[in-house]
Amino acid sequence: MRTIEKMFEHLNWANQRMLETLQNIEVRDQQVRLFLHILNAEQVWLTRLQGMDSSQMPIWSDGDIEVCAKLSKQNVARFTTYLTELANTDLDNLITYTNSKGEEFKSSIRDILTHVALHGQYHRGQINSGLRADGIEPVSTDYIVFVR
Secondary structure, X not given: OHHHHHHHHHHHHHHHHHHHHHHOOOOOHHHHHHXXXXXXXXXXXXXXXXXXXXXXXXXXXXXXXXHHHHHHHHHHHHHHHHHHHOOHHHOOOEEEXXXXXXXXXXXXXXXXXXXHHHHHHHHHHHHHHHHHHOOOOOOOOOHHHHHO
């Protein structure tokens, strides 16, 4: 359980660093769209983990950096509460959920949480690539930087 908690501490730290970077530069729509995707996906997965229907929730949406800030804050609070209430013995419980295409899946809580923690790192890398292409110094969100 401690490893998963640490992964989410990193996720929250990395999202905060990315948010602050995007708030302090003139961003392009693509960078905000990718960041919104990260935050939307976090909300979708938490909704599934809580046994609620997520099939109508957006994975991709339009918005601005203020929407990102609001979603980021909500996600930190909701995941913190969820993880605090989660017992180590619950990690292998299966969650049944339906995606936006109506397909049903079953995944363990452990696998879902691992996916959520890793998913954002990929897209933060895409955002950083876009920043570099625009001549802006990317923000390091590497796990090792976090733990230092």
